[in-house]
Amino acid sequence: MSATLIPETGAGTAASAMRRNFWRGVWRVMRRKPSRMAGVVILIGFVLMAVVGPMVLPEHLPSNPDALTRPPSWDHWFGTDPQGRDVLALVIKGSRYVLLTAAVTALITVVVGTAIGLYSGFKRGRWDTVLMRLTDMKLTIPGLPLLLVLATVWQFGSPWQMGLVLGLLGWGGVARAVRSQTLSLRERGFIEAARGLGLSTTHIIGRELLPSMAPYIAMNMLISVTGAVYSQVGLFFLGVLPYESDNWGVMLNLAVFQAGAMITPYALGYLLAPLLAILLLTLGIVLVVDAMDEIFNPRLREE
Amino acid sequence: MKRLAAVVTLLGLATATAACSGGSTNTSGSGGGGGGGLFTTIDVTRPGLEATAPANPYHPKGNSFVGYNAMRIGWVKNHLTDPNQALPGIAASWEIAPDNSSITLKLQPNAKWSDGKPVTAEDVKMSIGIAYTQGSTAFSITPGAAGAAADVTVVDPQTLKITQDMDNPSPTFARNVLDTNVLPAHVWGSVLPADFWDKLKTARGDGADAEKAREEISALGEKVLAFAPPKDVSAGPFVLERVNPSEALLVKNKNFFNAANVAPAQVKFLNYTGNEQIWNYLTQGKLDQAGFTATPSDVMNRIKQAPGNEIIKGYSPVAVSMAFNQSKKPYDNVHVRRGLAYLIDRDQVTKVASPEGGTPALTTSGIHQKAAQAWIPETVPQLEPYKADVAKAEAEFEKAGLSKKDGKWTLADGSAWKVSMHAPSGFTDWLSAQENIKSQLIAAGVDAEVVTTADYPLYLQELADGKYDVGFWLMALGPAPYDIFQRLYGASNGWTNVGNKVTHNAPGKNGNWMSGPEEIEVGGEKINPGELTAKLNTVGAEEAKPIMAQLAKAANQDLPVIQLWDYVNTQFVNNSRFTGWPKDDELLRGGGKVLMSGVWIQQGLIKAKQ
Numbered sequence: 001m002s003a004t005l006i007p008e009t010g011a012g013t014a015a016s017a018m019r020r021n022f023w024r025g026v027w028r029v030m031r032r033k034p035s036r037m038a039g040v041v042i043l044i045g046f047v048l049m050a051v052v053g054p055m056v057l058p059e060h061l062p063s064n065p066d067a068l069t070r071p072p073s074w075d076h077w078f079g080t081d082p083q084g085r086d087v088l089a090l091v092i093k094g095s096r097y098v099l100l101t102a103a104v105t106a107l108i109t110v111v112v113g114t115a116i117g118l119y120s121g122f123k124r125g126r127w128d129t130v131l132m133r134l135t136d137m138k139l140t141i142p143g144l145p146l147l148l149v150l151a152t153v154w155q156f157g158s159p160w161q162m163g164l165v166l167g168l169l170g171w172g173g174v175a176r177a178v179r180s181q182t183l184s185l186r187e188r189g190f191i192e193a194a195r196g197l198g199l200s201t202t203h204i205i206g207r208e209l210l211p212s213m214a215p216y217i218a219m220n221m222l223i224s225v226t227g228a229v230y231s232q233v234g235l236f237f238l239g240v241l242p243y244e245s246d247n248w249g250v251m252l253n254l255a256v257f258q259a260g261a262m263i264t265p266y267a268l269g270y271l272l273a274p275l276l277a278i279l280l281l282t283l284g285i286v287l288v289v290d291a292m293d294e295i296f297n298p299r300l301r302e303e
Numbered sequence: 304m305k306r307l308a309a310v311v312t313l314l315g316l317a318t319a320t321a322a323c324s325g326g327s328t329n330t331s332g333s334g335g336g337g338g339g340g341l342f343t344t345i346d347v348t349r350p351g352l353e354a355t356a357p358a359n360p361y362h363p364k365g366n367s368f369v370g371y372n373a374m375r376i377g378w379v380k381n382h383l384t385d386p387n388q389a390l391p392g393i394a395a396s397w398e399i400a401p402d403n404s405s406i407t408l409k410l411q412p413n414a415k416w417s418d419g420k421p422v423t424a425e426d427v428k429m430s431i432g433i434a435y436t437q438g439s440t441a442f443s444i445t446p447g448a449a450g451a452a453a454d455v456t457v458v459d460p461q462t463l464k465i466t467q468d469m470d471n472p473s474p475t476f477a478r479n480v481l482d483t484n485v486l487p488a489h490v491w492g493s494v495l496p497a498d499f500w501d502k503l504k505t506a507r508g509d510g511a512d513a514e515k516a517r518e519e520i521s522a523l524g525e526k527v528l529a530f531a532p533p534k535d536v537s538a539g540p541f542v543l544e545r546v547n548p549s550e551a552l553l554v555k556n557k558n559f560f561n562a563a564n565v566a567p568a569q570v571k572f573l574n575y576t577g578n579e580q581i582w583n584y585l586t587q588g589k590l591d592q593a594g595f596t597a598t599p600s601d602v603m604n605r606i607k608q609a610p611g612n613e614i615i616k617g618y619s620p621v622a623v624s625m626a627f628n629q630s631k632k633p634y635d636n637v638h639v640r641r642g643l644a645y646l647i648d649r650d651q652v653t654k655v656a657s658p659e660g661g662t663p664a665l666t667t668s669g670i671h672q673k674a675a676q677a678w679i680p681e682t683v684p685q686l687e688p689y690k691a692d693v694a695k696a697e698a699e700f701e702k703a704g705l706s707k708k709d710g711k712w713t714l715a716d717g718s719a720w721k722v723s724m725h726a727p728s729g730f731t732d733w734l735s736a737q738e739n740i741k742s743q744l745i746a747a748g749v750d751a752e753v754v755t756t757a758d759y760p761l762y763l764q765e766l767a768d769g770k771y772d773v774g775f776w777l778m779a780l781g782p783a784p785y786d787i788f789q790r791l792y793g794a795s796n797g798w799t800n801v802g803n804k805v806t807h808n809a810p811g812k813n814g815n816w817m818s819g820p821e822e823i824e825v826g827g828e829k830i831n832p833g834e835l836t837a838k839l840n841t842v843g844a845e846e847a848k849p850i851m852a853q854l855a856k857a858a859n860q861d862l863p864v865i866q867l868w869d870y871v872n873t874q875f876v877n878n879s880r881f882t883g884w885p886k887d888d889e890l891l892r893g894g895g896k897v898l899m900s901g902v903w904i905q906q907g908l909i910k911a912k913q
Contacts, residue, residue, distance in 0.1 A: 063742045065651045069601055083738050152757055239728045243755035245738055256579055258731040260602035263582045
């Protein structure tokens, strides 16, 4: 009993110590550059905005027909839209769809891309050929035109649908990269050793290969969030997806084509608010990816 | 929005029927012009220039600008009540038979093509042949079509007589004849086969031969659309010089019969793909003239500030409405429709959605408020105005059996009610209106949503298929009384009129998506609004008035739609380089795809600024 307990306790302590060290390292990396902290704060802010924002704001934002397309003021920091609604409130309400879609897209991109890349790279042979030709084919299909065609048959009413489609269109790059990493890692000594010890394939992939690639995969996940945001906002901007007044893409479209933001300064706030939101989100992600790079890359950490 | 402007223009003029009047004789505009200079404008009906498109007025992207380098027999006017009024085009004058059975055209004696050849009655006859291949209203091969021509006779090189098939006449026959493009036979002649007119005669008959002939004529339509003249040969005031993706340049046609009075030496059409580009041109004072473009108030103010810019507003025989599919609950109940009419503040909707291009509808009458004053001035005050009144709305909802729970209106059976409004995604003023209506309804406890459809043709298709509960619908398409009311009591509401026989289709069948009742009680009397509307196609102006009054009352009480705003024809002009802009409603709008500024120029109305 005790013989089995002692090593477990020991392993547990070692693991928790490692975790402590890891978080200490994270904190050190973060502190080194304040911009990285800013990145984390921005991302937390966006998550809070998407989760809490729509709960705090009324379900239907009040409109004021006497204040249509007004410039920024103390009452309305980014002015009002052509319906007389507060632009900032619209951006906050619209963040849930955008961020949920982005999260779903990122998850699917990474899960599908990693699974195919790992399997392909580890198994090699016939399956590798089949899967990689499939990936090549997928990579040759231009994303935006395909989305435009898909939008005519599918309405993408919910962020889950939108995320699913964007995710299924975006895994190609990740699959290719993960495969090449796998091909390189599987020839390394520690994998050879694991094989020599007779460990199962599941163990080798799950415990040896995946953790080595985790940072890379996590960074890809964050970067695909920005890609997903651009794609969906672009589609809504082009007007091929159903209209939802608080969607960031729809806001950009209406700012230019309905409110005349390129002509009259009154509508500038309406144009700038969703643009700034996208810019800030991208900035937050870039800063966090920069931090992650250092956290997971021992050589950078040592410097 | 651009698409909407184009659709409004085309729909307003695509069909026409109404009270006839005597012939009109016109003389060309007088006064000297000829000052020269470059006139800059846009073709508001067609976004995007295509440099390789031919100078063919039937080609969807053709570089043929009607009024400039493409001529029509006459230029139909935007008259409030008389659809057959027109300015002279290739025809200098015309006579319409008192019973509307024929129109005799007298061509301009000095009309010449830009290559120097004279414009003759044979050119006009061939142009009519080409119009047949395009399914025009007056030159239709569809059996039983109303207002179709029976015969085209060349009386002499300057005179043509076109007779109407009196089995199913239309009061707008003359209008539809005059609104026909005229093309040079020596360039286009090869498009029609030598036996075309025999084929046409066969097509007018019955049986398999006639069917085959009709198919052959329709097939020629494709050939016409694709035809590319080697160079532009125009009978208009200008001729196409060159086109590149950013502009089309036209130069003055020295052979034009009224060339002495044509002020600009050149005309430039600037390319645009969206409204915002037109706004840009206008704020920079680049355009001498531009047709109606939906414009937000702030942008409009900037346009007004540009030196020389002036906004001319006039009558546009189109209104927009919120239409109901009465096969869907609770819209089958008139009290629900009335309740909504009381709930929606049309002034606010118009202020938000179309402050510059619309005026709030005074009430739902089925007819534009300006035309209503001309046709049925005594009836207008008798109509319920449906001024925004929440108490009245709630009383109507209660009459319909709806109930209010926790501040929200629910259906009679207690289930949730959501007013689901549909619009095509490019029509930003419609979307804006629906978004405002949604806010108004939600504030009053009626849940609502706005749903978009990818484009207008798909929207119309899905609307006709009965997929929507509520959609926006263009209506009151004047000037002909039949055209005005057939938008409410025509095919979309169950009545089809073929060969002057009116039949009623069951809801959901043959395009009946409004699904209103076949008979309505108006002032204690049961009427069949579809049959009354069809009657408007055959009666004269005086007989039409009492029918129109009855139909206006029917529309007002039964509310198949809620009329929201009546469109205003907003024109942008600049006085820095040219002057003489007409302010007369009748001249501000013409036939389908006609650029009225070209008509003003060729009539000699526009003068170069000295």
